[in-house]
Amino acid sequence: MKRAALFALGTALLVPTGLVHAQRISPLQTGNFARICSKPAGASICDAYITGVADAGALAKINDKNEGDAAAPAGFCVPTTETASAMRGKVVAWLKDHSDSLSKPVGESVFRALHDSYPCSAKK
Numbered sequence: 001m002k003r004a005a006l007f008a009l010g011t012a013l014l015v016p017t018g019l020v021h022a023q024r025i026s027p028l029q030t031g032n033f034a035r036i037c038s039k040p041a042g043a044s045i046c047d048a049y050i051t052g053v054a055d056a057g058a059l060a061k062i063n064d065k066n067e068g069d070a071a072a073p074a075g076f077c078v079p080t081t082e083t084a085s086a087m088r089g090k091v092v093a094w095l096k097d098h099s100d101s102l103s104k105p106v107g108e109s110v111f112r113a114l115h116d117s118y119p120c121s122a123k124k
Contacts, residue, residue: 030109031102034095047084077120090117
């Protein structure tokens with residue numbers, strides 16, 4: 001069930017705003033998430049959320065292809081060899097550099113952090 005919710009969140013972030021229907025978005029703010037991710041006890045929760053958003057982005061791209069839109073852009077391109085802890089490090093660093101995002105919904109900020117940290121145009 002959690003994967004389905006994360007997929008819905010990731011998909012909602014990929015769709016142009018003019019076509020989006022009302023969607024449930026987590027009430028968790030980015031600042032609270034950043035505090036969780038900065039503590040050793042929160043690492044597994046943080047990793048699970050970030051990995052879920054990454055999975056949702058990858059699944060949205062697969063869905064686009066299956067629906068006949070193979071040219072639809074991917075939100076980000078995380079290498080298959082990347083670890084959850086490495087992803088967490090990049091997301092936490094992005095959040096520290098973007099304090100203006102701390103009052104925004106966590107999904108929006110994590111998606112943008114992954115987008116900026118793992119651009120699809122870069123050679124890995």
